[in-house]
Amino acid sequence: MVDSSDTDTGWNTIGHEWVVSALINHIQSGHVYHAYLFSGPPSVGKRTLAIEFAKSICCLEKQGSPCGNCRPCNLISKSKHPDVDEITPRVSGKTIRQHKINIDEIRNTIYRFTLNPLELDRRIAIITNFEDASRLVYDAMLKTLEEPPGDAVFIFTINNVSSLPETILSRCVSFDLRPLPVSVVEQALIKRWGTQHQEASFLARISGGRLGWAVTLMLDKEALVNRSAKISQLVDLLSQSRVNRFSYADALRKDREQAVETLALWECWWRDVMVVSSGATNAAISNIDYQSEIQNASSQVDSSQAANTISAIRNTQDNLRKNANTRLALEVLMLQIPTIHLGH
Ligand SMILES: [Zn+2]
Known part of the structure; x- marks a missing residue:
């Protein structure tokens, strides 16, 4: 089926x-x-x-x-x-x-x-x-x-x-076009691209049902490394001061496409936080390699705060596409992302 x-x-x-x-x-x-x-x-x-x-x-x-x-x-x-x-x-x-x-x-x-x-x-x-x-x-x-x-x-x-x-x-x-069920992505990776089951299962999950993205992550190890780096930076930023957040925004603004891509990963991560803070289990999250951070964050924000953060991220993506002042758009976003202490 x-x-x-x-x-x-x-x-x-x-x-x-x-x-x-x-x-x-x-x-x-x-x-x-x-x-x-x-x-x-x-x-x-x-x-x-x-x-x-x-x-x-x-x-x-x-x-x-x-x-x-x-x-x-x-x-x-x-x-x-x-x-x-x-x-x-x-x-x-x-x-x-x-x-x-x-x-x-x-x-x-x-x-x-x-x-x-x-x-x-x-x-x-x-x-x-x-x-x-x-x-x-x-x-x-x-x-x-x-x-x-x-x-x-x-x-x-x-x-x-x-x-x-x-x-x-x-x-x-x-x-x-909506993302595909994770199981469909997993089966496609196995059948069409000959991916091993375990890898297919992982990639399908973190792709959030976007088959093309799962295939990119499978074929391009650098893309996989970049994805982790971007999510880890987000996790680090959560506990950072405004000054540090702004200096990160300044680095991010220099490549608008990279910024849009980074924000897409953040949106996906925050959707996981929202899902878990609404009471769902880990089985529902995409970024399974960040389970503990997502759990931790969802214990510190409620689902409406997570939803607000997601819409702030989406607005910023729209503004970047519409050629808004990139620095300003990213700085505003930095102020809207809640402060969370994840403790390492
Ligand atoms: Zn033909």
């Missing part, structure tokens, strides 16, 4: 079955819309779904699912199809690194979409991390979505829909 390796649908996705079946339905009924939005936490499978959807639309077999063998299926898998554009944010900024969707790339795509496709009967654009777009990008895209050229399909992925203008959101068919 937990095995969702999708041999039945032919989509190279794991989980998100209801989304896949809705999309297959759109293709088979001939009602593919102009704009789709896949939202959900990082590494939950949004881009994979977008690629599989594009393949399914373009596949020469026209079954509603990708055959995986035809020219469109092959080229789209490699991000090399001339009629399928993929736009991802690029790193920019000298003093403060951040990821941005390039307006010129968007304009090029919009221009190409006014021309006939080269091989297919339509053009498709996959635009990932759409929250990393500027007002200029949103405006250009909105104009295009108001009068989409031909049978063009735009597929956007985004971590958080709250950062998207309502005018764009209302023109998209949206699907919200």
Whole structure:
């Protein structure tokens, strides 16, 4: 039951079955819309779904699912199809690194979409991390979505829909992707990636159901080490003075993407504290390697304090994405995180 390796649908996705079946339905009924939005936490499978959807639309077999063998299926898998554009944010900024969707790339795509496709009967654009777009990008895209050229399909992925203008959101068919059950991630790691049971179980837990993140942690030992380092820093900060917290914030602000990632780990850790302080057992927590710290913290804050901390972290993430003053945003957060003495 937990095995969702999708041999039945032919989509190279794991989980998100209801989304896949809705999309297959759109293709088979001939009602593919102009704009789709896949939202959900990082590494939950949004881009994979977008690629599989594009393949399914373009596949020469026209079954509603990708055959995986035809020219469109092959080229789209490699991000090399001339009629399928993929736009991802690029790193920019000298003093403060951040990821941005390039307006010129968007304009090029919009221009190409006014021309006939080269091989297919339509053009498709996959635009990932759409929250990393500027007002200029949103405006250009909105104009295009108001009068989409031909049978063009735009597929956007985004971590958080709250950062998207309502005018764009209302023109998209949206699907919200949730983290997968831990057991599904565990089985996928074992079956698809040949991970040992014990490691798969651990990685699935700490990934919080984000399969892509579990795979990254499995393949990239440095990512695993970084994760622990970031959580340990958080745990240390809990008992630190304001001065020390501010100097940590100052270091963190220099790489906005790193800051956003760090905050995602903190959010996950605080969710564990909230879960335990509401009376759940350790079986419900993600960061099982920080059980004792989570237990300890949840004995010093109640679940509403933990919930407030989580929303403070989320607000800070939003502010960082919206280009707010990074230093100020992080300093405000430092003041909102409760002081907890964990004792070593
Ligand atoms: Zn195919």
